[in-house]
Amino acid sequence: MVRGRFEEDAMRPILRRLALAAAFALAPTAASTEDRDEAIARVEAYLNAITTLDSRFVQVDHDGATTTGAFQLKRPHFARIAYDDPPTLLIARGQKFMFWDGEIGQFHEGPVGASPASVLLHPEIRLEDAANVLHVGRDGNYLTVTMEPADEPGAWRLTLAFEEDPFGLRLWFVRDAQGHVTRVTLVDVVHGAALDDALFEFDPARTAKPE
Helix, strand or coil, X not given: CCCCCCCXXXXXXXXXXXXXXXXXXXXXXXXXXXXXXXXXXXXXXXXXXXXXXXXXXXXXXCCCCEEEEEEEEECCCEEEEEECCCCEEEXXXXXXXXXXXXXXXEEEEEEHHHCHHHHHHCCCCCHHHHCEEEEEEEECCEEEXXXXXXXXXXXXXEEEEEEECCEEEEEEEEEECCCCEEEEEEEEEEECCCCCHHHHCCCHHHCCCCC
């Protein structure tokens, strides 16, 4: 696929998918207790089997603004989200979470546990140990798991959506403390690609700020 901006005809099916996702995210069908345990075990097995994940993504913010970029995951230590425009970089590395806004030249750093990405970076992912699992549901070809941080309920709410066939992470939703929901659709997902650790390094002192 072409890196950078998507052509309009390529965007249409992705946006239709996002609209569908938004609908079921609001009211998915709850799983029974037995199905819930089985679903969580299936999700944990999939996530724990990931060595690397490399994909493009389309993000739709709460105000309808659409952005694109690249997402890389290298378990259990690294995650990276790089936006095409405006240039923005988010990196989770070990216990550190870094955010760089290249448009205004601002850098922020904090504990990785403050980010929803921390759920994906545990050496052995057990969802109900990593967070409060609020809901497990199914809608059509998707299995969804919604959770929030156990130590700070309401700080954020993360919904991971897994396509059933073939099974894999395809969407996620993040609701912030203000109730704003951001939707992300993964595109052209590749598992097992070689990702150098240097991809997850960032030194703000060596990055020129915009004029």
